[in-house]
Amino acid sequence: MSIHVIKVPDLGEGIAEVELVAWRVKPGDIVAEDQVLADVMTDKATVEIPSPVVGTVLVLGGEVGQVLAVGAELIRLEVAGADATSELPASASTVSQATAPVMATAPVPTASRVAAPTPPSSDKPIASPALRRRAWELGVDLQQVVASGAGGRILQADLDAHVAAHGSVHGWGASAASGLAPRDDEERIPVIGLRRRIAQKMQESKRRIPHFTYVEEVDVTELEALRARLNAKWGAQRGHLSLLPLLLRALVLAVREFPQINARFDDEAGVVTRYGAVHLGIATQTEAGLMVPVLRHAEAHDLWSSAAEVERLAQAARTGQVTRGELTGSTLTMTSLGALGGIVSTPVINAPEVAIVGINRIVERPVLRGGAVVARQMMNLSSSFDHRVVDGIDAARFVQAVRAYLECPATLFVE
Structure with missing residues (x-):
């Protein structure tokens, strides 16, 4: 028998270190050739590291959450044959691609391996x-x-x-079972991988950007009535419309009047870039964490094509199939918690953008109209802005423009 050392591979130009996000094996496991040993994350992708040999795991080269340099020892195996030290080539498989502001990770199937049951130990047991x-x-x-x-x-x-x-x-x-017994259990959960990337991005955004949030209520009764009519007439042929495509349309029209909202701010260079194209980030919750796939050229989509593309992007994000290109380049972001949207939120700007529009839930409630109390469907928009480059008056006017489009939905289709 001999020792086979697998090192952290070179995963691409400019990548000097990786974060160890998951071990797929433990000491004593017998691994097969091409079996996944570990998952590591770079600033661009989550990557599976396979074994090039058959062997038994002797030593793991680090703990989950640890940052390892390229070329560092990743794992040590006992194999049959002559001594060998192997640096795995950069053919490790990419699980999913991403980059800041959001990193994507895909669910990874458990690799097949032969492993004896783990005997009791003095370490804290691993259990849900x-x-x-x-x-x-x-x-x-x-x-x-x-x-x-x-x-x-x-x-x-x-x-x-x-x-x-x-x-x-x-x-x-x-x-x-009565729920009255005292509890003293606790669980320590390391913040690693995608969760660490999200935490770092949110911290950086709040540290560098002076946020201010502007909240306005919108009467979406007529908008919802229009949506119902469109679905009744065209839903079978063109697909069902949610409220989202109509909101996207209102944003596209509003930023034509307020181009300073559809922008990115390079605070190192001191330059604001305004964009004619509306590359709209759609904040999407996945099992792996928050991702922001980008609807490119939202200004060129009609209601049904934007609905189809948003659905495709959300599905790709949730299944780990979204690409790096689909997660970058947004110029304005929309976020929503759907039915859990609450009445007010304070969304964090997706830097280096200068604004984010938050959608709260729709609530039917009594409203005074023409001296009469009537039931209306009301929804709040909670939007945050970078106060360094967006004045409060411009932010308010932008939100009021969005509101005007939504409350008079016929104007959404008048150029």
Whole structure:
């Protein structure tokens, strides 16, 4: 037997280090050729590192969240044959591409491997919060449970097997179901990978940009009525319209009147660049975190083509298929929490842009109109601006222009 060392590969020009975001193996695992060993993240992509050989894992070269230099030892394997030290070539597979302001990571299937169940250890057991609570209710010490999951994770079946073999100790657990028992459990979750990138980007945006937020309510009763009519007439042939394409249309028209909103600010050079093209970032929540795919040339799309493209981009982001090019170059961003949108929000600007438009939920409520109280569908717009380059009066006028288009939807189609 001999030792085979795999080093962090050179993943592209200008990349000197990577962040270790996940281990797929642990010491003692037998790995197959081309089996994924680890996931690493550069500033451009999340990459899988496969094994070029068959062997047994001896030593892992770092902890999740650690930054490793290119060429550093990643993992050490015991293999049959002569001694070898291998630096993996840059053929490691890219899981997904991204760049600031948002990084994309894709769900990665668990690689097949042969691994013996993990015996109890003195380390903190790896298990989900739900499983930890159930073990606590049963009075079971998870350190005594044999783990069979990837990376030493304790599965539900492992806990069931332990209880079947050893029984449970009912103490506090007898009253835990009532919800009145005291708790002292805690879980430490490292902020790594995409979550770290998002945290760094948000921190940088708030640190460098003096935000101010302007909130205005919009009566979208007529807009919703129009949308319903369009769907009734064209939905079967052209697809169902949500409110989003109509909002995008209003933004496209409003920035023609206020070009300082559709801009990016290079604060190092002291230059604001205004754009004729509206490359609209659509903030999208995924299992991996927040991503902002870009609807390019929103000004050139009609309602149905913008709806189809936004849906395609959102689906690509959620499934990890979005490309780096689809996540960069936005000139203005829209964000919404849909039905959870609340009545007011203070969105963070997607730097180096100078504005972001936040959409709150639609609520039917009584409104005074012509001396009568009537039910209307009302929605708030919560928009943030970079006060260094956007004056308060211009921000207010821009939002009022958007409101005017939405409250009189016929004007959306008049050039």
